[in-house]
Amino acid sequence: MSYYYLLQISLVLVLTILLPSYCSSMAVEVCVKAAVGAPNVLGDCPFSQRVLLTLEEKKVTYKMHLINVSDKPKWFLEVNPEGKVPVINFGDKWIPDSDVIVGLIEEKYPNPSLIAPPEFAPVGSKIFPTFVSFLKSKDPSDGTEQALLDELKALEEHLKAHGPYVNGQNICSVDMSLAPKLYHLEVALGHFKKWSVPESLSHVCNYIKLLFERESFKKTKAEEKYVIAGWAPKVNP
Ligand SMILES: N[C@@H](CCC(=O)N[C@@H](CS)C(=O)NCC(=O)O)C(=O)O
Numbered sequence: 481m482s483y484y485y486l487l488q489i490s491l492v493l494v495l496t497i498l499l500p501s502y503c504s505s506m507a508v509e510v511c512v513k514a515a516v517g518a519p520n521v522l523g524d525c526p527f528s529q530r531v532l533l534t535l536e537e538k539k540v541t542y543k544m545h546l547i548n549v550s551d552k553p554k555w556f557l558e559v560n561p562e563g564k565v566p567v568i569n570f571g572d573k574w575i576p577d578s579d580v581i582v583g584l585i586e587e588k589y590p591n592p593s594l595i596a597p598p599e600f601a602p603v604g605s606k607i608f609p610t611f612v613s614f615l616k617s618k619d620p621s622d623g624t625e626q627a628l629l630d631e632l633k634a635l636e637e638h639l640k641a642h643g644p645y646v647n648g649q650n651i652c653s654v655d656m657s658l659a660p661k662l663y664h665l666e667v668a669l670g671h672f673k674k675w676s677v678p679e680s681l682s683h684v685c686n687y688i689k690l691l692f693e694r695e696s697f698k699k700t701k702a703e704e705k706y707v708i709a710g711w712a713p714k715v716n717p
Contacts, residue, residue, distance in 0.1 A: 510545070
């Protein structure tokens with residue numbers, strides 16, 4: 481066997497087997513929020529959980545950095561001057577914004593696909609802001625509760641027609657975004673207002689149950705006490 485033949489074989493081996501397996505073994509790194517008052521515990525950021533959920537559902541190996549957002553480490557601010565979590569690193573630079581991040585995860589790890597039809601992208605998108613207004617409201621007659629109920633009813637109608645998930649039988653990117661927000665809604669409104677999603681919205685209740693039962697969700701959620709601690713200063717400033 482000639483020297484050049486051996487060299488060629490080695491090159492092919494490196495390019496087709498060793499290099500790809502080395503690259504795929506390099507874990508994706510992701511910075512997420514640490515719990516309020518517990519910097520070594522996963523915190524209550526719904527945007528961070530959305531990214532973690534997406535990685536979990538796609539079975540991507542990742543290394544998590546917990547960031548104490550009230551005392552951000554110097555290295556974190558150097559790589560991400562805006563200082564918000566989540567940020568992700570696929571091997572070269574840190575990328576912020578959960579919308580951008582989940583789009584990139586989908587591109588790099590297309591299986592299983594979490595892509596939803598574009599017309600489903602806005603489903604449930606006003607639930608989080610209406611929940612926050614209702615949570616902060618001190619005036620029971622200011623319409624914030626009704627505004628939230630209207631958004632939940634719209635989700636109910638969507639799920640009735642297309643459920644059990646937003647895009648049918650399989651979970652999709654819209655569910656990844658909504659699940660952590662519905663968790664905050666349940667925990668914070670339950671705690672601060674003794675309020676819960678009406679049982680008459682049966683498709684929404686079933687949807688919430690399905691989402692919260694998923695292993696990916698259980699693994700990436702913040703403990704209830706940290707969700708409450710996170711909202712407390714906003715509810716009673
Ligand atoms: N639009 C951003 C929002 C991210 C965001 O607001 N993160 C919060 C935590 S939930 C944060 O980093 N807060 C700390 C700060 O703003 O200093 C996304 O979707 O990633």
